[in-house]
Amino acid sequence: MAFLEVEHIEKNFGNTKVLKDVSFALEEGNTLAIIGSSGSGKTTLLRCLNFLETPTKGKITVGGDVLFNSDWSEAENNKDLRSKRLHFGMVFQSFNLFPQYTALENVTLSKKLLAKEDPDFKKNKKEIYAKIEEQGKKLLAQMGLAERMNHYPHQLSGGQQQRVAIARALAMEPAIMLFDEPTSALDPELVGEVLNVMKELAREGMTMVVVTHEMGFAREMADQVIFMDEGQIVETGTAEEIFANPKQERTKAFLSKIL
């Protein structure tokens, strides 16, 4: 059984079928790139994985634990929603950093809030916070932002903001990182710095699902590529198979337009 299993996901918004019977599997440590034109359902698929949207039908399994099953009751699916969500880290197209906090505070906030639920929190508050700060600083340094830790988001460039957002997601130690068009809101000259950080993560063995328009990145880094159109997976394969030898007409048409 693969690390991430997505089975027969469907999502309807009213009468609109946004996802139609989407299934895929991803091995631990692999990078999956989801490509396709706007409105093809890629982002919705990503949002279904961490429950920002609730799938209408289907089943999601991570590491053998079923997180969502449309056969279950709503209460069953909402049980432990927060810990289910924490299997995934999410990076948004528009960064969504918290503007009133510094880069470091953005990275440590949710971890600190979660630590309060620790039964030993009151006794070891100082140590726990120090440890979280340490981890946050380390992550930001890893993102090349050691000098920018105490800057507020509006004092950072788009590329720097997105790298803070990546560090913030990593701070929760997720098993899988989800990227929703992480470079689409960036000026062209800032795309590279974010992609480099993502490549580094992939090399370190992070399991990643990346919705992207960056075909160069998909081709170079993805172990697996999914091409979506009109809410369906049209074609899936290795980067080589999809980019060099696409089998489906729709894939060929899309790639010829974009490459």
Next chain:
Amino acid sequence: MFLSVTLALLEGMGTTFQIFILTLIFSLPLGLILAFGAMSKFRPISYSVNVLVWIIRGTPLMLQLIIIFYGPGLWLDYNVWGGNSAGRLTATVVAFTINYACYFSVIFRGGIQGVPVGQREAGEVLGMTRSQIFFKVTLLQMVKRVVPPMSNEIITLVKDTSLARIISCYELTFTGYSFMKAASITWPLFYTAVFYLAFVGILTILFNYIEKRLSYFR
């Protein structure tokens, strides 16, 4: 003469300040409740709130004040406010609270809806609870958005307190006016204006300070 006018105006100022502060104390939370009501997914609630806001914002505060003060006595044949000045002050505060809560609710709603959805979603995917997201993420951003329109409205409230004169509430303008009527002198009116200007001046400084304190983020 100057001293007695000063003392009388200070007394009027006291009443004005009471109307002002009590209205704020009651209308701020009520405005927040109305804002949530207007955003309710349960249609009858959001509809009722919208109609209420339309009526209150669509009619003069002075008219509302008259209806609230005289209405109950004429309908019930019993003066719920009592005949003394405390009763008139209470009626004034009730009318002002309803009126200002409606204006505040619209400002609050704008502040709440103005915070991008992505902020809430970012909190959710980081495993925060709903209350953590509200208190740690969205609240301060709401406050920042709401301060400039609120300062406008609150400064208007200072001057609107003079409407209480219509139900013989002895506030600041009433006092200044009474000297003109009794002694045919106008300078107490200008002196009255100085009191309002000082009051608004202090508020302006206060709001500028708050805005400055919140300017460290965007």
